[in-house]
Amino acid sequence: MRCVLEMNKVASRVQEIPKFLGPLAPPKRRLACQRRLLNRQLVMSAYLGSQPMDPSPEQWRFPTRVSHIRASYHELWVPTDFRQEKFFLDRAYLHLFIRRDERTEDEIVALHCDPNESASSKHYRYKAGPHVHMSTAEDPLHHSHIALNAGNLEDVLRSVADLTSALAVAVTMIDDQVLGLY
DSSP: OOSEEEHHHHHTHHHHHHHHHGGGSOTTOOOEEEEEEETTEEEEEEESSSOOOOSOGGGOEEEOSSTTEEEEEEEEEEESSTTOSEEEEEEEEEEEEEEOSSSOEEEEEEEEEOTTSOTTSTTHHHHSSOEEEOTTSOTTGGGOOEESSGGGHHHHTTOHHHHHHHHHHHHHHHHHHTGGGO
């Protein structure tokens, strides 16, 4: 298993997540993060303002520095055993949505990371580390995994700290290359 933390260190992610997502936030605003238990798994979800009530982490959206683009970010941590003393990072997912009107949002880009993807999986090299999905592309392209760290994947997956650094670089890229174009 990769990216394993003790329960108290997983809990500290509520301070780390808003820091690396900071470039996406509106000026002079700071994101928050909430830890929730969902079916024996820990979910860390980012938000801005009042804590959302929706149980689905994909629905916890926050405004970005571009008024018509919102984002969602969550991590899913799974216990390594029944005692729930240690957890592994199953996924870290960031989505950006363009707002068409008050009720309609379309996903424009996704940054995903699935660090415990099986090494024998066909897509392991591209999917285990931070990778981008072209959400607006048609089938089958929106299912492709554009790896950001295929050349140094094992280094990125060496620890949660190394993976967090890689995610921070990817968030900065999205801020510059997606939000920066508006």
